[in-house]
Amino acid sequence: xxxxxxxxxxxxxxxxxxxxxxxxxxxxxxxxxxxxxxxxxxxxxxxxxxxxxxxxxxxxxxxxxxxxxxxxxxxxxxxxxxxxxxxxxxxxxxxxxxxxxxxxxxxxxxxxxxxxxxxxxxxxxxxxxxxxxxxxxxxxxxxxxxxxxxxxxxxxxxxxxxxxxxxxxxxxxxxxxxxxxxxxxxxxxxxxxxxxxxxxxxxxxxxxxxxxxxxxxxxxxxxxxxxxxxxxxxxxxxxxxxxxxxxxxxxxxxxxxxxxxxxxxxxxxxxxxxxxxxxxxxxxxxxxxxxxxxxxxxxxxxxxxxxxxxxxxxxxxxxxxxxxxxxxxxxxxxxxxxxxxxxxxxxxxxxxxxxxxxxxxxxxxxxxxxxxxxxxxxxxxxxxxxxxxxxxxxxxxxxxxxxxxxxxxxxxxxxxxxxxxx
Ligand SMILES: *Cc1c(COP(=O)(O)O)cnc(C)c1O
Numbered sequence: 285x286x287x288x289x290x291x292x293x294x295x296x297x298x299x300x301x302x303x304x305x306x307x308x309x310x311x312x313x314x315x316x317x318x319x320x321x322x323x324x325x326x327x328x329x330x331x332x333x334x335x336x337x338x339x340x341x342x343x344x345x346x347x348x349x350x351x352x353x354x355x356x357x358x359x360x361x362x363x364x365x366x367x368x369x370x371x372x373x374x375x376x377x378x379x380x381x382x383x384x385x386x387x388x389x390x391x392x393x394x395x396x397x398x399x400x401x402x403x404x405x406x407x408x409x410x411x412x413x414x415x416x417x418x419x420x421x422x423x424x425x426x427x428x429x430x431x432x433x434x435x436x437x438x439x440x441x442x443x444x445x446x447x448x449x450x451x452x453x454x455x456x457x458x459x460x461x462x463x464x465x466x467x468x469x470x471x472x473x474x475x476x477x478x479x480x481x482x483x484x485x486x487x488x489x490x491x492x493x494x495x496x497x498x499x500x501x502x503x504x505x506x507x508x509x510x511x512x513x514x515x516x517x518x519x520x521x522x523x524x525x526x527x528x529x530x531x532x533x534x535x536x537x538x539x540x541x542x543x544x545x546x547x548x549x550x551x552x553x554x555x556x557x558x559x560x561x562x563x564x565x566x567x568x569x570x571x572x573x574x575x576x577x578x579x580x581x582x583x584x585x586x587x588x589x590x591x592x593x594x595x596x597x598x599x600x601x602x603x604x605x606x607x608x609x610x611x612x613x614x615x616x617x618x619x620x621x622x623x624x625x626x627x628x629x630x631x632x633x634x635x636x637x638x639x640x641x642x643x644x645x646x647x648x649x650x651x652x653x654x655x656x657x658x659x660x661x662x663x664x665x666x667x668x669x670x671x672x673x674x675x676x677x678x679x680x681x682x683x684x685x686x687x688x689x690x691x692x693x694x695x696x697x698x699x700x701x702x703x704x705x706x
Contacts, residue, residue: 288618288621288622288625289622289625289626289694289697291691291694293690294689294690294691294693294694295690295691297614297618297690298689298690298691301611301689301690302607302611303603303607303608303611303685303686304689306599306602306603306686306687307686307687307688307689308333309332309333309334309599309686309687310330310331310332310333310530310686310687311330311331311333312330312687313330313670315668316668318668320668320669320670321668321669321670321692321695321696321699322670322687322688322692323669323670323671323672323680323681323682323683323684323688323692323696324670324671324672324680324682325527325528325530325644325682325684325686325687325688326476326504326508326527326528326644326645326672326680326682326684327527327672327680327682328526328527328533329507329526329527329528329529329530329531329596329684330530330684330687331530331532331592332530332592332595332596332598332599333595334595334598334599335531335532335591335592335595335596337595338591338592338594338595339588339591339592341359341591342359342587342588342591343588345357345359345361361584361587364585364587364590365384365385365386365578365581365585365590366380366578367594368385368590368593368594368597369381369383369384369385369577369578371597371598371600371601372385372538372597374600374601374605375506375507375511375529375597375600375605376502376506376511376513376521376523376538376540377510377511377512377513377514377515377516377605378513378514378540379514379543381543381546381575381576381577381578382513382514382540382541382542382543382546382576382577383513383538383539383540383577384538384539384541384576384577384578384580384581385525385536385537385538385585385590385593386536386537386538386539386580386581386582386585387536387537387539387582388524388534388536388537389419389501389503389522389523389524389537390419390420390422390423391537392522392537392538392539393420393423393470393501393522394423394427395539395552395553395580395582396499396520396522396539396541396580397423397424397427397468397499398551398552398553399520399545399548399550399551399552399580400468400497400499400519400520400550401427401431401467401468401497402467402497402550402551403428403431403433403438403467403468404467406464406465407464407465407466407467407495407496408428408431408433408438408465408467409433409437409438409439409440409462409465409466409467409468410424410427410428410438410439410440410466410467410468410469410470411440411442411458411459411462411466411468411469411470411471411491411496412424412439412440412441412442412469412470412471413441413442413444413450413471413472413475414441414442414443414444415444415448415475415477416441416472417472417476417501417503420470420472420501421439424439424470425439438465440458440462440465440466442454442455442458444478447634448477448478448634449478449480449634449636450475450480450482451641452482452483452486452487455471455482455487455490456490459490459491459494459496460494463493463494463495463496464494464495466491466494466495466496467496467497468496468497468498468499469487469490469491469494469496469497469498469499470499470500470501471484471487471498471499471500471501472500472501472502472503472504472505473500473501473502473503473504473505473506473509473511473521473523474502474504474505474508474509474642474643474645475504476503476504477647477674477678477680478634478635478647479504479634479635479636479642479643479645479646479647479680479682480635480636480641480642481505481509481636481640481641481642481643482641484500484511484512484513484516484518485512485515485516485517487500488516488517488518488519489517492517497519497520498517498518498519499518499519499520499521499522500518500520500521500522501521501522501523502521502522502523503523503524503527504527504528504643504645505523505643506523506524506525506527506528506529506538507527507528507529507530507600507608508527508528508612508643508644508645509609509643510605510606510608510609511605513540513542514542514543517542518540518542519541519542519545520539520540520541520542520545521539521540522537522538522539522540523537523538523539524537524538525537525538525593525596528644528684529593529596529597529600530592530596530599530686531592531593531596532589532592534589535589535592535593536585536586536589536590536593539577539580540577541576541577541580543576546575546576547573547575552573552579552580553582554571554573554582555581555582555583556582556583556584557581557582557583557584557585558571558573558574558578558579558580558581558582559571559572559573559574560572560573560574561574561578599686600686603686608685608686609685611685612643612644612683612684612685613639615644615683615685615688615689615690615693616639616642616643616644616645616646616683617639618690618693619646619681619683619693619696619697620633620637620646622693622694622697623646623648623697626697626701627697627700627701627704629651629704630650630651630660630700630704631648631649631650631651631679631700632648632649632651633646633647633648633649634646634647634648634649634678635647644682644683644684644685645680645681645682646680646681646682647674647678647679647680648678648679648680648681649677649678650677650679653677654675654676654677657673657676657677657678657679658673659703660679660700660703661673661679663699663703664679664696664699664700664703667699667702668695669695669696669699671696681696
C-alpha cells in the first residue's frame with residue numbers, strides 16, 4: 285500500500301486534484317514567510333481575490349453615479365440581490381425565487397419564525413437539538429416566550445447519544461414522542477460542534493407527518509454539502525455566508541422559503557423591499573408582498589455587504605457543488621485516515637465515520653482532557669496550523685475543498701505528532 289503519510293503522496297494527490305487551481309483564487313493567511321495551514325473555513329471563510337474588485341465596483345458606481353446607481357447597468361442596486369439568487373439557488377438546490385440574500389442569520393431565523401412558528405395551545409412546541417449554537421437557542425427560546433408559552437415545556441431539546449451524535453433514530457423517536465405538540469421542528473443541516481450532518485428530506489418528512497412545520501439552520505451546511513433544499517420539501521431555511529461561502533465577516537445572510545409558500549398569507553414583518561417590485565415606488569400604503577423569498581425582505585440591501593458574495597458565488601458556480609463535495613470527501617477522508625493511523629493515541633474523532641453523515645469538518649477530542657487539548661491547540665497555532673477550539677475539549681479541523689490541500693492536512697498531522705513526541 286502507498287504510504288499516505290509522505291510529502292510525495294500529498295503532492296501527487298494535490299496534483300491530481302481537479303479543483304487545485306481554486307486555491308490561487310483566495311488570499312491565504314500568512315504565517316511568517318509561509319502560508320498558514322488554515323482549517324477554519326467553517327468559521328470564517330477566506331477572502332476570494334475577486335472580492336475587492338466587486339466592492340470597488342460598488343464604490344466606483346456610488347462615486348460616479350450616486351443615486352442613479354440604483355437604476356443603471358447590469359449591476360444596478362435595485363436588482364442587485366436578484367443577481368445573486370440564481371447562483372445561490374444552485375448552491376443550495378433551490379429555485380431562484382426560493383432564495384434571498386438578506387439581513388443576518390439570527391435575524392432571518394426570527395423573521396421567518398414570524399410566519400412559520402405559529403404556536404397554539406394544543407401545539408405550542410419547538411423541537412431542536414440539545415447543545416445547539418447558542419444564538420439559535422436564544423432565538424427559539426425568546427420566540428416561545430414571545431408567544432406566551434413556557435420554554436421549560438415548549439422548547440423540546442433532543443439529547444444526543446453518549447457519543448454526542450443524534451442519528452436519525454433519536455430524531456425520529458423524539459418527533460414520534462412529541463409530534464402532537466409540535467408547531468415547529470428546527471434542525472441544523474450540520475451540527476456545529478460535532479460536524480454531524482443530517483438527512484433534511486427525512487427530517488422534513490417526519491416533521492410534516494407529525495403535523496409540524498420544518499425549518500433548518502444551514503450555517504454549517506451551505507457551501508459544504510450539496511443540498512437539495514427544494515426537493516427536501518423543507519418549509520424554510522436560514523444560513524450565513526461568512527463560513528463556507530467566504531463572503532466576509534458579518535456578511536449578508538441567506539434564507540429559503542419553499543415555492544409552495546410563495547404566496548402564503550402567513551403573517552410576516554413587512555418592509556418596503558418585500559413589496560411587489562412593480563409597484564414598490566408608487567409608495568402606496570398597503571403592503572403587497574413579492575411572491576417568493578424576495579417578499580420577506582425588509583430594507584433595501586447593503587450593496588457593499590453583498591458585493592463579496594458575488595465574487596464567492598462565481599467560484600462556487602465555476603467549481604460546482606458535486607465536484608466540491610467529491611474533493612471534500614477525499615480531503616476529509618485523508619485527514620481521517622492519517623489521524624487513525626498516526627494519531628490514534630492523541631485524538632478521538634467525534635464526527636461520524638460514515639461520509640454520508642458528515643461534511644468537511646472533523647471534530648477532534650484530545651485525549652487527556654481540557655488542559656492537554658488547550659496545550660495542543662495553542663501549540664498548533666504557534667506553528668502556523670489553525671483550527672478552532674470548542675469548550676470543553678474539542679478542536680475542529682475543517683479542510684475546505686475550495687482552497688485546502690493534502691499538503692495542509694499533512695502539516696496538521698505532522699504538527700500534532702511533533703507536539704506528542706516533544
Ligand atoms: C455561525 C452560526 C450562527 C451565527 O449567527 P449570526 O446571526 O450570523 O451571528 C448562528 N447559528 C449557527 C448554527 C451558526 O453556525
